[in-house]
Amino acid sequence: MSAPIPVEQFPRDYAAVVIGGGAGIGEATARLLAARGVDVTVADRDGDAAESVAASIRDAGGVAASAACDVTDEADVRAAFDGAVTRCGQVHAVVNSAGIQGPLGRPSHEVETADFERTLAVNLTPGLTIARVAVPHFLEQGYGRILHVASIAGKEGNPNMIGYSASKAGLIGLVKAQGKEYSRAGITVNALAPAVIRTPFLDSQPPSVIDYMLEKIPMGRTGELDEVAEMIAFVISPAAGFTTGFTFDLSGGRATY
Numbered sequence: 108m109s110a111p112i113p114v115e116q117f118p119r120d121y122a123a124v125v126i127g128g129g130a131g132i133g134e135a136t137a138r139l140l141a142a143r144g145v146d147v148t149v150a151d152r153d154g155d156a157a158e159s160v161a162a163s164i165r166d167a168g169g170v171a172a173s174a175a176c177d178v179t180d181e182a183d184v185r186a187a188f189d190g191a192v193t194r195c196g197q198v199h200a201v202v203n204s205a206g207i208q209g210p211l212g213r214p215s216h217e218v219e220t221a222d223f224e225r226t227l228a229v230n231l232t233p234g235l236t237i238a239r240v241a242v243p244h245f246l247e248q249g250y251g252r253i254l255h256v257a258s259i260a261g262k263e264g265n266p267n268m269i270g271y272s273a274s275k276a277g278l279i280g281l282v283k284a285q286g287k288e289y290s291r292a293g294i295t296v297n298a299l300a301p302a303v304i305r306t307p308f309l310d311s312q313p314p315s316v317i318d319y320m321l322e323k324i325p326m327g328r329t330g331e332l333d334e335v336a337e338m339i340a341f342v343i344s345p346a347a348g349f350t351t352g353f354t355f356d357l358s359g360g361r362a363t364y
């Protein structure tokens with residue numbers, strides 16, 4: 108029997124912008140996409156971190172550029188996206204992995220409104236901003252993929268993380284509506300709802316905190332960055348053409364809905 112012909116996940120000249128690509132899930136995604144031949148623009152509020160990820164992708168033989176981009180600033184998002192269009196000709200996908208935890212460890216009546224609103228501004232409002240920036244280009248080319256990293260906290264609600272839980276739930280609702288808006292235009296809009304993923308931040312937490320996080324996960328372990336990046340790569344690939352407005356699970360069996 109002859110060996111199967113390898114199938115590329117992405118067509119030649121596929122280009123993606125990864126916001127929050129300077130660390131963690133965004134960085135792992137940028138690296139995996141580049142390894143699969145995608146031209147990646149690594150965008151992050153921390154412009155040095157973004158450039159360092161892009162430079163190491165280029166050193167490894169991939170194609171990447173970077174942009175200093177605060178996702179709460181529409182002009183920054185537009186500059187990063189338009190810069191990628193100018194450089195690549197077309198952009199096919201935006202991954203939004205930028206996020207903050209917001210006020211932690213306090214019940215709602217002790218949370219300042221300004222802290223709550225700041226969490227929404229970083230975690231939720233960019234769902235609108237990114238659409239305002241990217242969708243006109245996607246409509247013109249009749250193709251586009253938008254993927255937001257939400258959280259299991261948005262599905263289940265984590266106590267004492269009211270800003271985080273509300274912002275991620277909002278993002279899940281936004282994706283449901285936006286997916287339908289563009290469902291006949293070749294554009295998909297989806298989200299991801301990871302439970303705990305192993306990042307350097309997690310490694311720095313005391314074992315008791317990690318045990319608490321793990322006790323709700325049937326698999327009894329954290330997710331790995333590669334597992335998240337693989338799912339994102341699939342969701343923003345041409346193969347994932349019949350799913351939109353959906354939130355993909357990555358929770359080791361915790362969320363089975």
Ligand SMILES: NC(=O)c1ccc[n+]([C@@H]2O[C@H](COP(=O)([O-])OP(=O)(O)OC[C@H]3O[C@@H](n4cnc5c(N)ncnc54)[C@H](O)[C@@H]3O)[C@@H](O)[C@H]2O)c1
Nearest residue numbers: 127129130131132152177178204205206256258301303304
């Ligand atoms: N790590 C987990 O266990 C986990 C679980 C569920 C959901 N998430 C979500 O995944 C996403 C990425 O998390 P992570 O663990 O990789 O975090 P991380 O802190 O390692 O990386 C987040 C990146 O986003 C950037 N960023 C933060 N605010 C920004 C802004 N305003 N504009 C642009 N960039 C900004 C940071 O500079 C950083 O590079 C977040 O949205 C987070 O809520 C993470």
